[in-house]
Amino acid sequence: MKLTPARHYAVWQLMLLALLVPVLIALLLLPGRDLLTTTDVAMLQLLWVTWMAQQAGQRWAVITTVSSVLLLDWFFVEPYNTLYVHQIDYLITFIVMLLLGSFIGRLSGRLRIELARAKKHMRQRQLLANKTRQVRFQAELEHSRAMLLRSISHDLRTPLATIMGASSMLADKELTLSREVIKQQAENIFQQSSLLSQHFDKVMELSRVQQPQQTLALVELDVADIVSAAISRRAQLLNGLPLQTELTGSRCIADSTLLEIALANMLENAVRHGAAPVIVSFAQNNGYYSLQVSNALAPRHHSQRDSGTGLGAAICKAVMQLHDGQFILQVPSGNGVLAQLRWPLPANVAKES
Incomplete structure (x- = not known):
């Protein structure tokens, strides 16, 4: 180069x-x-x-x-x-x-x-x-x-x-x-x-x-495969972690590599800043796909420090920007944490459904 x-x-x-x-x-x-x-x-x-x-x-x-x-x-x-x-x-x-x-x-x-x-x-x-x-x-x-x-x-x-x-x-x-x-x-x-x-x-x-010349390879994906690939990316960190999946609908349309990278960072942040078990859920409603990771908020002294610069969140935001979607990170009631990828269905798929 x-x-x-x-x-x-x-x-x-x-x-x-x-x-x-x-x-x-x-x-x-x-x-x-x-x-x-x-x-x-x-x-x-x-x-x-x-x-x-x-x-x-x-x-x-x-x-x-x-x-x-x-x-x-x-x-x-x-x-x-x-x-x-x-x-x-x-x-x-x-x-x-x-x-x-x-x-x-x-x-x-x-x-x-x-x-x-x-x-x-x-x-x-x-x-x-x-x-x-x-x-x-x-x-x-x-x-x-x-x-x-x-x-x-x-x-x-x-x-x-x-x-x-x-x-x-x-x-x-x-x-x-x-x-x-x-x-x-x-x-x-x-x-x-x-x-x-x-x-x-x-x-x-x-x-x-975040390469602006990145061309999305939008294909139909099996969400379970994306979850498995994301876990493999952080295999050492997630080894032995109690992980639950709730997949309402098993397929979506997205760029497989970018979606996998985003989910891997969501899982990493859940482990570093939250407590087990970690729940991965997927659903399709109102013309949007929703892939989210949720778990309980860990005690402050048990929370592992990340880089401190929000790289994981920035990666998720960048992936969703390429998909014309949103990355949502919130602390709901009940002392829990939820991270969500939300992006629209392609127009032709939305019409069919």
Whole structure:
């Protein structure tokens, strides 16, 4: 996939942003060197790497990451003012930072490509679409971009800090660790890596359903098959979960992949923020299909934290917008939660029924 070139910036400007700004960041942090850990400095530097990735793409994000790593080693790792690395934990930190910077650049590059395609598609539709719809569509694109950037910069902090801390502890030759501690730190690294993977998978799902050039493949579907496929998408999370189905009518017309993605996110949110059992119901009435997930609201201290950026809800809204429908999330009486996908029957089907 070919990345689009950075716009609005000359090469010399990008060089300054990639090389000079990391130097300024390092100099600003230098007075607090005795108070800051390498993880703290790395997280602050990665914020700038994220901005560069969004503005200029993967190549400049990698250049910014490399310069940031060198400055981190030069100013904040003993012996100071050298590039000598005498502890393996610092080397692990640098490698993780380089890999993460490259990954952020790649993800942001894909986002920039999709945004470029979206804007091109909008220009092609200007003669056919009304002005109000164009403005709303542009707002959705900007909202999605802001959401993804907040997600990247915010949700990487805790998992990355945990991974760096655990790996540093395991690599420290001066520490004598018991088998239980080693196992615990290894599990921490695995769990936080899994969180990162799940988060990026969800970001890719959002990118998939919000492509404006997406053409709906409307086909007749067996709702039971959609439920099974959605459960398979979140198999590890839903394993052993009490799940009830109430399918009044077994078939609908929709895009199978997009409907499956939306339902998978509804089930995930039900598990993370609600209590068992989870009920999946489907019905057709008044010219609309209705697919909903409901369960009891979990006690506050039992509710699992999601990304905090509403990616699951955004995915469901995007899927329903493509189907000219609605995503409804509400807390009804009785301390329960209900999430509903509601979209109209195609005109020919509505007439027949």
